[in-house]
Amino acid sequence: MTAAPPAPRTRPEDGQQLTSVRERLWAAVIDGDEYAAVEVIRAGLDSGLDEETVLLDVIGGVQRRVGVEWAADRISVAQEHAATAINERAVAALLGHDRPSAPRPVGRVTVTCVDGEWHALPARLVAEVLRLRGWQVDYLGAQTPTPHLIAHVHRTNPAAVLLSSSLPTRLPTAHAAITACQAVGVPVMVGGAAFGPGGRYARRLGADRWAPDARAAAADLEAGASHPQTPAVRQAVDDLPHLADQEYTMVVRSRPQLVKQTLVDLEERFPAMASYDDAQRERTAEDLAHIVDFLAAALYVDDAELFANFLTWTADILTARKVPAHSLVLGLDVLGRQLRDFPRASSLLEQGAAALAAHRPSAPAPAHGSEA
Structure with missing residues (x-):
């Protein structure tokens, strides 16, 4: 009988290392020093942190803190914008780090932001996590007009469209994008603060799936790839009668x-x-x-x-x-x-x-x- 591989152990120093890297990245970001930020990311990878952890728990964690500090009026709008740009640069540095050759893609998906949504970093993090997990990802970035999204979907025939929005004021536009994608037979997963606690507005707008974060989105897609289902035929009814x-x-x-x-x-x-x-x-x-x-x-x-x-x-x-x-x-x-x-x-x-x-x-x- 073949013995099962030992379960990975979580060591106290792993959490300490993560916290240390995150704090050093925060210091670089708040100082506006993109060169220091890139060095922090590379050092974190060299110290043993995996790429997904660096993306979501280091870069993503720092970006969430940027939002909190801006809301509390402890950093300016200019500092917030500069911090976001530096975090984007940190993502690019991570992708340029030595990494093994990519495996054969699990499938192809499109990741994009709702038209009018300029907070693109959350969608970028999702896209990169999916790439790390073997997906071929077409990342369209911020503010993608729905007609352009549909033209891309027709050309690439993705397994799913992942739609991101942070601002609830974009919900009507998100609804149009969801409906348009489904009309050509492509399921839609949505995520972001715009869709409300627990994804309540995702369901109201008829999205096929909702994910609270990048890891959940990846897990959901992986489950769908392992157990493919025939997409349900959506009835042509008024889903928002009010x-x-x-x-x-x-x-x-x-x-x-x-x-x-x-x-x-x-x-x-x-x-x-x-x-x-x-x-x-x-x-x-x-x-x-x-x-x-x-x-x-x-x-x-x-x-x-x-x-x-x-x-x-x-x-x-x-x-x-x-x-x-x-x-x-x-x-x-x-x-x-x-x-x-x-x-x-x-x-x-x-x-x-x-x-x-x-x-x-x-x-x-x-x-x-x-x-x-």
């Missing part, structure tokens, strides 16, 4: 007017705005536009929690930046007056205001950063 009330469409179409009028009305209700300079007025208009965008997304999926979570997160962001969060409630009230003839939108605004009233500001979590 959209028949046209509230989502009307809010999206009237977005510029809603933001402009709310800004005007706020000036009357909030006298301090009279002293705002042009930059402050522009930031206020951007904040109002985000509120309208998230309201539209909540209308699309018919979920008050999506809008309420955005508002409480925004309150934490404002508090971290020493901006009075009560201005949010005033903004909701002014916006609600314009949307008083829209029952679902009015209800979302009321529930959002109630969530803000019950909320106790805390250190904000990042709005994105999921691996898949």
Whole structure:
């Protein structure tokens, strides 16, 4: 009888080594030193950390921390952007490290971001993990227009499309991409913070699968490759019947007017705005536009929690930046007056205001950063 191979042991020093490498990469990233970051990655690989661990637990872990630090106003937007660029460079350095010849591909998949989604690093990490596990991956990057995605799918005939999005405001676009891929017979796996806790919006939008992170995505694909199934024929039915009330469409179409009028009305209700300079007025208009965008997304999926979570997160962001969060409630009230003839939108605004009233500001979590 052949003896079974011994089970791998997790040694305390393995965790210590991982923590050490991650902290050194964080130091390099926050200093804006891409050369040091590359050296950290190479040293981590030379010390025995495997490539998947470096991708997800070192680079991915540092990127999540970048989001947390930005949300808490401990690093600037410029530092956040620079850190993301350096982490992208670290991924490239890992891929350039000495590695064995690639095995015969398990299958071919496409990994991409929803059109309008610029947070591409989570999708990049998924793509590289799948490559490490033997998949041929077509990585299309950020903001892939759905028609271009479908043209690529027709040309390559992948086993699946993996679609990433971090921002819930991209859910309507994600829905269009999911439906288009399925219409040509290709299943869709989705991932990212946009799809909500436990992938609740993934199911609502009809995705074939949802993965909470890169490892889960790889495991799901591997299981499908081992036990292939005939794709279910999707029925041509309206899967979001609440959209028949046209509230989502009307809010999206009237977005510029809603933001402009709310800004005007706020000036009357909030006298301090009279002293705002042009930059402050522009930031206020951007904040109002985000509120309208998230309201539209909540209308699309018919979920008050999506809008309420955005508002409480925004309150934490404002508090971290020493901006009075009560201005949010005033903004909701002014916006609600314009949307008083829209029952679902009015209800979302009321529930959002109630969530803000019950909320106790805390250190904000990042709005994105999921691996898949």
